[in-house]
Amino acid sequence: MIKTLYRSITAVLLFCLITPVWASQNAIESVRVWPSPDKTRIVFDLSQAPDYSYFKLYQGTPYRIVIDFNATQLNAELENLANESLLVDKVRTSSPKNSQSTRIVIELNKQAEFEVFPLPANDRYNDRLVVDIKGKSIERSGPAKSIEELKDRKITIAVDAGHGGDDPGSIGPSGTYEKTVVLKIARALAKMINDDPSMQAYLVRTGDYYLGLNDRPQKAWDAKADFFVSVHADAFRTPQPRGGSVWVLSKRRADSEIGRWLESRERQSELLGGAEAIIQSNSHEPFLAQTLLDMSMDRSIAGAYSAARHIIDEMGSVTKMHKTAPQAASLAVLKSPDKPSILVETGFISSPSEERLLLSNAHQQKLARAIYNGIRRYFINNPIENTLLAQQASMEYTVKSGDSLSEIAERYGTTVKAIKRENQLRSDVVRIGQKLTIPRD
Ligand SMILES: [Zn+2]
Known part of the structure; x- marks a missing residue:
C-alpha cells in the first residue's frame, strides 16, 4: 500500500515537472515601442516571467521576427500601438502554435540584427521581454550633430x-x-x-x-x-x-x-x-x-x-x-x-x-x-592644442608670476616687438595680472 502510494506520488511529481505551464497562465499586458537613432526597443510587459522562443523569417519581404509566448494570452491592443520607428513596420499577432500560446510577429522594412532577453520585475515594472532591433530607427533631430x-x-x-x-x-x-x-x-x-x-x-x-x-x-x-x-x-x-x-x-x-x-x-x-x-x-x-x-x-x-x-x-x-x-x-x-x-x-x-x-x-x-x-x-x-578655442584663448593672456615678455612671445610663437605693438607697450616690463593681447599672424 505504502509502496503504491509512493509510486503514484512520484508519477504526479514527474507529471508536474514535465508540464509546469499548465499550472499558470501568463499574459502580455502591454507593448511599447521605443525607437532611437541606432535601434528600436520593443518591450512586452508580462504578468509573469516569460516562457518564450523566437525565430526570424528573412528569406522574403516583409522581413519578420516571430516570437512565441508559451501559455500566454494577449491582453494588449496592437492595432493602435504608437510606433514611430523607421525600422519596424508593424507589430501584429499570427496563428499561435496552440490555443494556450500567443504568436507575435514584428515586421521590419529591412533585415536587422536583434536580441531578445527577459528583464525581471522590479518596483516599477512587472516581468518584461525586450526585443532590441539594431538599425537607424529615428532621425537625429534638433541641435544634435551626427x-x-x-x-x-x-x-x-x-x-x-x-x-x-x-x-x-x-x-x-x-x-x-x-x-x-x-x-x-x-x-x-x-x-x-x-x-x-x-x-x-x-x-x-x-x-x-x-x-x-x-x-x-x-x-x-x-x-x-x-x-x-x-x-x-x-x-x-x-x-x-x-x-x-x-x-x-x-x-x-x-x-x-x-x-x-x-x-x-x-x-x-x-x-x-x-x-x-x-x-x-x-x-x-x-x-x-x-x-x-x-x-x-x-x-x-x-x-x-x-x-x-x-x-x-x-x-x-x-x-x-x-x-x-x-x-x-x-x-x-x-x-x-x-x-x-x-x-x-x-x-x-x-x-x-x-x-x-x-x-x-x-x-x-x-x-x-x-x-x-x-x-x-x-x-x-585648459586649451586643447590645434582647436579653434585654443587660438581664441591665446588671444588674451594674463601675466603670471615669473613671466617675461620674451617667454610669452616664445610660448605663442610671436615676437616681443609684435606683442608690444599690439598692446602699445613702451617698455619690456610687465606686471602680474596684466592682460595682454597676443597677436595672431
Ligand atoms: Zn538622474
Missing part, C-alpha cells in the same frame, strides 16, 4: 540627458519626469554649444528612449568627444533638499549619504531600462592596459574637478546650490578614461518649488547657459 558632422578643430562636448524610455528617472510631486526636463536642458545646452564657432555638441540621447549607462560613454568615445556632461535632476526621500550639485568620478567609495543614494539610483535606472545588469557588458575598458587606464583616468578626473568648479561657480548665479564643491561618486556613466566627465544635478525635482522651476523654459535656458559658460571657461583655462 558623428559624421563633427569637425576636427572644434572642441566636441558630449551632452547626455539622463534616463529615457522605460526609465523616467526621478518623478516630481506633481508628476514631472526627470527624463523629460533633462532632455530639454540638454537640447538647450547643445544649441548654445553649436552656436559657438569653436565648439560643437554631440547629443548622446536625442529622444525618449533608454540608453545603457555603458552605452553613453561609449557613444561619446565614438564621437571623439573632448568632454562628457550628463544632465540630471536630483531627488530625495524628503521634499526639503533643494539646489544643484556637480559630480565627478571617485575611484573610491562615495562618502556622503546623497552620494550613496545617487549610486543606488543609478543602479536602479539600469534595472528599469537596461540590460547591462543581466548581460554585464563592459564597453572598451578591458582592452586598455590597467596602468595606462589609471594614469589617463587620474588626468581626466583632475580635469573634471576643475570643470566642475567652473560650472558650480556659474550655476551659483542662476540657482541655489545644494553643494558648493564638486561631489564624488563611483557612477558608471562617468567612467570614461580618456576625457573629463561630469554629472550635473540641475536641482531637486522632489522639491515642489524646484520642480516648478525645472519645468520653466526660462530656468532651463539659464541652467544650460551656466553649464555652457562653465565648460567654456574650463577650456579657455
Whole structure:
C-alpha cells in the first residue's frame, strides 16, 4: 500500500515537472515601442516571467521576427500601438502554435540584427521581454550633430540627458519626469554649444528612449568627444533638499549619504531600462592596459574637478546650490578614461518649488547657459592644442608670476616687438595680472 502510494506520488511529481505551464497562465499586458537613432526597443510587459522562443523569417519581404509566448494570452491592443520607428513596420499577432500560446510577429522594412532577453520585475515594472532591433530607427533631430558632422578643430562636448524610455528617472510631486526636463536642458545646452564657432555638441540621447549607462560613454568615445556632461535632476526621500550639485568620478567609495543614494539610483535606472545588469557588458575598458587606464583616468578626473568648479561657480548665479564643491561618486556613466566627465544635478525635482522651476523654459535656458559658460571657461583655462578655442584663448593672456615678455612671445610663437605693438607697450616690463593681447599672424 505504502509502496503504491509512493509510486503514484512520484508519477504526479514527474507529471508536474514535465508540464509546469499548465499550472499558470501568463499574459502580455502591454507593448511599447521605443525607437532611437541606432535601434528600436520593443518591450512586452508580462504578468509573469516569460516562457518564450523566437525565430526570424528573412528569406522574403516583409522581413519578420516571430516570437512565441508559451501559455500566454494577449491582453494588449496592437492595432493602435504608437510606433514611430523607421525600422519596424508593424507589430501584429499570427496563428499561435496552440490555443494556450500567443504568436507575435514584428515586421521590419529591412533585415536587422536583434536580441531578445527577459528583464525581471522590479518596483516599477512587472516581468518584461525586450526585443532590441539594431538599425537607424529615428532621425537625429534638433541641435544634435551626427558623428559624421563633427569637425576636427572644434572642441566636441558630449551632452547626455539622463534616463529615457522605460526609465523616467526621478518623478516630481506633481508628476514631472526627470527624463523629460533633462532632455530639454540638454537640447538647450547643445544649441548654445553649436552656436559657438569653436565648439560643437554631440547629443548622446536625442529622444525618449533608454540608453545603457555603458552605452553613453561609449557613444561619446565614438564621437571623439573632448568632454562628457550628463544632465540630471536630483531627488530625495524628503521634499526639503533643494539646489544643484556637480559630480565627478571617485575611484573610491562615495562618502556622503546623497552620494550613496545617487549610486543606488543609478543602479536602479539600469534595472528599469537596461540590460547591462543581466548581460554585464563592459564597453572598451578591458582592452586598455590597467596602468595606462589609471594614469589617463587620474588626468581626466583632475580635469573634471576643475570643470566642475567652473560650472558650480556659474550655476551659483542662476540657482541655489545644494553643494558648493564638486561631489564624488563611483557612477558608471562617468567612467570614461580618456576625457573629463561630469554629472550635473540641475536641482531637486522632489522639491515642489524646484520642480516648478525645472519645468520653466526660462530656468532651463539659464541652467544650460551656466553649464555652457562653465565648460567654456574650463577650456579657455585648459586649451586643447590645434582647436579653434585654443587660438581664441591665446588671444588674451594674463601675466603670471615669473613671466617675461620674451617667454610669452616664445610660448605663442610671436615676437616681443609684435606683442608690444599690439598692446602699445613702451617698455619690456610687465606686471602680474596684466592682460595682454597676443597677436595672431
Ligand atoms: Zn538622474
